[in-house]
Amino acid sequence: MTTRNITRFWEWGRKIICVGRNYADHAKELKNAIPTEPILFLKPPSAYVREGSSILVPLYSSNLHHEVELGVVIGKGGTAIPQSAAMEHVAGYALCLDMTARDVQDVCKSKGLPWTLAKAFNTSCPVSDFIPKERIPDPGNVKLWLKVNDQLRQNGCTSQMIFSIPYLISYISEFITLEEGDLILTGTPKGVSAVQEHDELQAGIEDVVTMTFRVDRQEQ
Numbered sequence: 001m002t003t004r005n006i007t008r009f010w011e012w013g014r015k016i017i018c019v020g021r022n023y024a025d026h027a028k029e030l031k032n033a034i035p036t037e038p039i040l041f042l043k044p045p046s047a048y049v050r051e052g053s054s055i056l057v058p059l060y061s062s063n064l065h066h067e068v069e070l071g072v073v074i075g076k077g078g079t080a081i082p083q084s085a086a087m088e089h090v091a092g093y094a095l096c097l098d099m100t101a102r103d104v105q106d107v108c109k110s111k112g113l114p115w116t117l118a119k120a121f122n123t124s125c126p127v128s129d130f131i132p133k134e135r136i137p138d139p140g141n142v143k144l145w146l147k148v149n150d151q152l153r154q155n156g157c158t159s160q161m162i163f164s165i166p167y168l169i170s171y172i173s174e175f176i177t178l179e180e181g182d183l184i185l186t187g188t189p190k191g192v193s194a195v196q197e198h199d200e201l202q203a204g205i206e207d208v209v210t211m212t213f214r215v216d217r218q219e220q
């Protein structure tokens with residue numbers, strides 16, 4: 001029998017649950033109201049892309065945005081997890097990008113339609129190496145940054161989150177059972193902007209991890 005290794009959680013085929021508008025400065029830059037409860041959406045496991053492969057601009061988008069986010073990797077599943085026990089369910093973290101076809105999202109928003117094609121396309125979830133829990137003792141105070149072609153675009157701190165990681169784990173698990181290997185994307189700080197074919201994206205968590213991805217256009 002082969003045992004699965006959580007350090008390669010992206011190979012497990014588990015769900016990716018994303019939280020939107022969890023930073024007030026980002027909600028404001030897109031002219032959205034500050035949420036009073038978490039806004040959730042999903043990406044499929046086919047959204048994962050690892051360093052060495054490119055982020056592909058979908059053929060149907062001409063405004064692909066980067067969103068740098070802290071990802072929380074679930075180590076122990078559960079339903080209706082109390083906030084007080086939430087961190088016991090965390091195996092570790094990953095630096096993630098929530099790549100977003102903003103033009104498609106804007107159309108979906110105006111028509112009241114789901115964001116699936118804006119958020120869940122192939123390569124929409126670039127992910128760093130697994131970061132063991134011990135390497136980030138305080139996930140509520142972690143600095144995240146992202147550069148496009150060496151220019152700093154996003155520079156935020158998880159202390160700015162509206163809903164904390166324990167709150168999010170508890171809230172999500174009330175409605176969606178969490179399983180080992182699931183990933184929660186916790187939202188992006190301000191500074192999102194468009195990327196183009198041939199751009200190089202670099203992102204990092206201060207003193208913990210960096211990652212680099214190239215952007216390419218999807219082939220016809």
Ligand SMILES: O=C(O)/C=C/C(=O)CC(=O)C(=O)O
Nearest residue numbers: 019020021022030032187188
């Ligand atoms: O409502 C919008 O215009 C955009 C929302 C998002 O894309 C939400 C996120 O994914 C996020 O805040 O990280």
Ligand SMILES: [Mg+2]
Nearest residue numbers: 067098187188
């Ligand atoms: Mg996002």
